[in-house]
Amino acid sequence: MQIIIQGLLLSGLYALIAMGFTLIFSVGRVLNLAYGAYLLIGGYVYFTISQTLGVPKLIGLLLAAVVGCLVGLLKYRLLVKPLKGDHVAVEISTLILAVVLQAGVVFLYGDSSKILLPIVPGVTQVAGASVTYNLLTATIASWAILIGLYFFVRKTHVGRAMQAVSMDTKGAAISGVDPDKINMFTWGLSGALGATAGVFFASYTQLSPSMWVAPLIISVAVVIVGGIGSIIGTLIVAHIVGFMEVLAVSVIAPELRGVFTMLLIIGVLVIRPQGLFGREEL
Amino acid sequence: MNFLEVNNLCAFYGKAQALHNVSVDVKAGEIIAIVGANGAGKSTLLDSIMGLTTVTGDIRMEGKSLVGLGSAAIVSGGVGYAPERFNLFPYMSVQDNLLVGAFTARSDIERNLATVHQLFPRLEERKNQETSTQSGGERQMVSLGRALMTSPRLLLVDEPTIGLAPKVCSEIAVALRKMRDDLGATIVITEQNANFAMTLAERLYVLESGVVKAQGTVDELRNDTRLTEAYFGH
Ligand SMILES: Nc1ncnc2c1ncn2[C@@H]1O[C@H](COP(=O)(O)OP(=O)(O)OP(=O)(O)O)[C@@H](O)[C@H]1O
Ligand SMILES: [Mg+2]
Numbered sequence: 449m450q451i452i453i454q455g456l457l458l459s460g461l462y463a464l465i466a467m468g469f470t471l472i473f474s475v476g477r478v479l480n481l482a483y484g485a486y487l488l489i490g491g492y493v494y495f496t497i498s499q500t501l502g503v504p505k506l507i508g509l510l511l512a513a514v515v516g517c518l519v520g521l522l523k524y525r526l527l528v529k530p531l532k533g534d535h536v537a538v539e540i541s542t543l544i545l546a547v548v549l550q551a552g553v554v555f556l557y558g559d560s561s562k563i564l565l566p567i568v569p570g571v572t573q574v575a576g577a578s579v580t581y582n583l584l585t586a587t588i589a590s591w592a593i594l595i596g597l598y599f600f601v602r603k604t605h606v607g608r609a610m611q612a613v614s615m616d617t618k619g620a621a622i623s624g625v626d627p628d629k630i631n632m633f634t635w636g637l638s639g640a641l642g643a644t645a646g647v648f649f650a651s652y653t654q655l656s657p658s659m660w661v662a663p664l665i666i667s668v669a670v671v672i673v674g675g676i677g678s679i680i681g682t683l684i685v686a687h688i689v690g691f692m693e694v695l696a697v698s699v700i701a702p703e704l705r706g707v708f709t710m711l712l713i714i715g716v717l718v719i720r721p722q723g724l725f726g727r728e729e730l
Numbered sequence: 731m732n733f734l735e736v737n738n739l740c741a742f743y744g745k746a747q748a749l750h751n752v753s754v755d756v757k758a759g760e761i762i763a764i765v766g767a768n769g770a771g772k773s774t775l776l777d778s779i780m781g782l783t784t785v786t787g788d789i790r791m792e793g794k795s796l797v798g799l800g801s802a803a804i805v806s807g808g809v810g811y812a813p814e815r816f817n818l819f820p821y822m823s824v825q826d827n828l829l830v831g832a833f834t835a836r837s838d839i840e841r842n843l844a845t846v847h848q849l850f851p852r853l854e855e856r857k858n859q860e861t862s863t864q865s866g867g868e869r870q871m872v873s874l875g876r877a878l879m880t881s882p883r884l885l886l887v888d889e890p891t892i893g894l895a896p897k898v899c900s901e902i903a904v905a906l907r908k909m910r911d912d913l914g915a916t917i918v919i920t921e922q923n924a925n926f927a928m929t930l931a932e933r934l935y936v937l938e939s940g941v942v943k944a945q946g947t948v949d950e951l952r953n954d955t956r957l958t959e960a961y962f963g964h
Contacts, residue, residue, distance in 0.1 A: 612830045
């Protein structure tokens with residue numbers, strides 16, 4: 449029971465983590481290898497604002513999202529757009545950017561990891577399993593954000609335009625949609641989602657300068673296993689990855705967290721390069 | 731002043747030049763056809779009007795230059811486009827494809843949707859179908875419908891009949907004529923099917939290797955050897 453509940457909770461959070469990465473991959477066709485940096489930024493902004501300065505947590509969370517959004521917008525303008533179309537150059541430079549950012553965090557905050565106090569303290573029982581309020585809150589918030597995003601993408605003009613750009617850029621352009629603006633918007637949205645996920649993720653694990661790596665691997669796994677991801681596909685694959693990790697940690701050994709996810713990525717790449725559920729939709 | 735004036739247009743794909751000093755004039759409310767063989771530059775001409783290629787020369791609609799505006803601005807300026815390969819959104823429903831077309835014409839959605847459903851009742855019956863599962867004829871209807879959703883005053887249609895059965899061709903012809911007669915759109919089509927072009931359009935331009943070889947009314951060109959040459963070569 450503990451495993452099922454834990455798996456469900458963690459998977460919801462993983463889905464939120466992967467969502468911002470999936471969006472960029474789907475709309476902009478860019479594998480944003482610096483995606484984990486948004487989580488790093490989100491975690492440290494929240495830490496500084498709410499834990500060090502003592503500003504209310506909700507405001508800290510919002511500011512983290514705003515900073516993530518700005519970083520996403522800047523990255524699109526200064527890096528992705530000038531390098532347009534050159535995927536290898538974009539991927540290499542984004543990866544380098546993440547490493548530079550990590551160095552910046554070490555410089556400002558030191559090398560050692562920090563404990564982020566739970567956003568909501570306390571422990572409760574869910575179906576006989578003990579669960580921290582913190583993870584429960586993170587999961588519920590993640591689901592709420594994902595459901596909101598789902599309806600945004602399906603039911604609004606901008607959301608449909610995002611789908612349109614992801615499926616046929618020329619078709620979108622001749623419908624009056626400016627693919628450049630939609631891309632820019634998506635980068636901002638992705639940054640905000642990543643930074644928000646970073647606050648939850650850091651409060652579940654801990655805050656450290658290298659905390660961008662694990663979420664990046666989760667995100668890559670979700671996109672690779674799910675093909676070019678839809679929101680629903682992201683949710684499904686996040687649950688596969690989440691349950692795999694919970695099982696690995698509780699049944700085998702905590703040190704193996706993440707290892708199976710990496711093996712899964714390689715396995716799927718070898719067996720089915722287009723992903724298990726792959727089709728190009730949002 | 732003509733409604734659409736294309737003057738000395740040259741279009742380029744990298745270093746290759748696909749159009750050479752093409753000039754085309756269209757009066758308000760006219761239907762004209764650009765005819766020519768494969769590779770003549772028909773699609774390039776329409777793409778260029780939509781701002782999708784690199785060009786020199788001038789393109790003016792109602793006196794206002796469209797060159798350098800960008801497709802989104804050209805669409806909101808009143809140009810609708812149904813391209814050769816449709817460029818539909820394959821995993822979106824018929825209805826959502828149409829709604830993307832309404833991105834810049836949001837206040838006209840209800841009226842435009844009613845018009846599209848009236849022209850193509852099948853699109854209303856199949857509104858939840860994904861376009862990836864549709865037939866060629868149905869896709870052409872979605873494509874025309876999506877272009878109509880932009881509230882166009884100028885409608886560009888690239889080879890409306892390609893690969894379609896005669897019955898569907900005449901349905902499309904009826905729809906295009908209604909768009910002009912009832913909605914007041916000015917229409918430019920391209921065609922390889924000269925018969926279709928001559929029944930629908932009032933004037934023709936014959937394009938060959940990126941150059942305008944002949945132009946005139948349907949009656950003037952009906953027995954012109956340049957028209958048949960453009961299709962069958964020399
Ligand atoms: N994206 C492109 N890159 C390079 N050359 C192109 C491109 N698109 C078209 N061309 C070239 O431009 C010329 C005109 O092509 P275009 O597609 O406009 O002809 P068309 O008259 O529409 O032909 P079809 O009847 O086959 O559709 C051709 O020589 C073609 O090879
Ligand atoms: Mg063509």
